[in-house]
Amino acid sequence: MLHKYSRLWVAGIAAMAAAGSAMAGKYIPTTDGAIIDPAAEWDGLWALVLEDITVMGVLFAIVLAYLILKYRRRPGAEGGGAVKLTTGAAIAWALIPAFIFLADDLFIAVRGWEVWNVQRTVPAERLEIKLESSMYNWEYTYPNGVTTDNELKVPAGKPVLLRMTSSDVVHTHYMPDFRIKEDSMPGRVTYLWFYPQKPGKHLVTCNEFCGDGHSRMSGSVVVLPPEEYAAWYEREGAKLKQAAAPASPIPSGEAAPAAPPAQDKSV
Numbered sequence: 001m002l003h004k005y006s007r008l009w010v011a012g013i014a015a016m017a018a019a020g021s022a023m024a025g026k027y028i029p030t031t032d033g034a035i036i037d038p039a040a041e042w043d044g045l046w047a048l049v050l051e052d053i054t055v056m057g058v059l060f061a062i063v064l065a066y067l068i069l070k071y072r073r074r075p076g077a078e079g080g081g082a083v084k085l086t087t088g089a090a091i092a093w094a095l096i097p098a099f100i101f102l103a104d105d106l107f108i109a110v111r112g113w114e115v116w117n118v119q120r121t122v123p124a125e126r127l128e129i130k131l132e133s134s135m136y137n138w139e140y141t142y143p144n145g146v147t148t149d150n151e152l153k154v155p156a157g158k159p160v161l162l163r164m165t166s167s168d169v170v171h172t173h174y175m176p177d178f179r180i181k182e183d184s185m186p187g188r189v190t191y192l193w194f195y196p197q198k199p200g201k202h203l204v205t206c207n208e209f210c211g212d213g214h215s216r217m218s219g220s221v222v223v224l225p226p227e228e229y230a231a232w233y234e235r236e237g238a239k240l241k242q243a244a245a246p247a248s249p250i251p252s253g254e255a256a257p258a259a260p261p262a263q264d265k266s267v
């Protein structure tokens with residue numbers, strides 16, 4: 001029996017795949033170098049899912065209401081009876097709604113896959129910051145060596161990549177406003193990126209139960225205007241350099257100690 005309809009199944013699945021990918025193709029992000037914000041993409045996908053289930057729900061409710069009315073109990077026909085359907089009609093009633101649902105699911109899945117790829121593909125032009133998480137602290141290290149605890153400062157208008165690890169247990173760096181979270185774990189480097197575009201302050205919180213202080217493990221992302229960020233970055237970098245400088249610098253006029261002779265590398 002099944003083999004008789006196998007061609008129908010194959011045709012249905014092919015049509016569903018074609019419809020799903022053709023519809024999803026419309027949403028493929030442009031690759032003209034513009035940075036795509038994954039947060040906006042996720043919001044778009046969420047809106048699409050809501051629209052989608054609304055249309056589907058209304059459509060099926062209409063069919064259901066029609067059938068309920070049409071086959072309601074009437075005087076003289078109290079017992080009811082099975083409606084006679086031809087084999088073709090019975091199959092069509094089973095398969096057409098199933099294909100509509102599956103094509104729609106496939107469309108949403110393809111769209112989700114596209115957004116996922118946007119989220120995992122980091123723009124080349126970015127700011128890289130290291131993150132080491134520990135119970136119950138987030139420590140960020142900037143390219144010039146400056147570190148901050150529980151406050152991630154970033155400039156507006158530039159994608160930020162976090163390279164993350166953990167010194168103890170698994171934590172999850174969750175930034176709800178940027179629609180992103182990713183685990184940080186000991187012995188492994190994971191990453192996430194986000195695209196802060198406007199100055200402002202946003203929550204960072206741990207999203208993996210990591211111990212009894214888990215609920216206190218929160219901080220913030222502070223997005224600064226680019227000039228303000230640059231000034232902070234320079235100032236903190238200079239402070240760090242100063243702190244690292246030797247306590248008693250060589251007075252001017254006095255010869256610096258001679259460098260040790262270069263080693264003979266030929267042996």
Ligand SMILES: [Cu+2]
Pocket residue numbers: 136170171172206207208209210214217
């Ligand atoms: Cu944690």
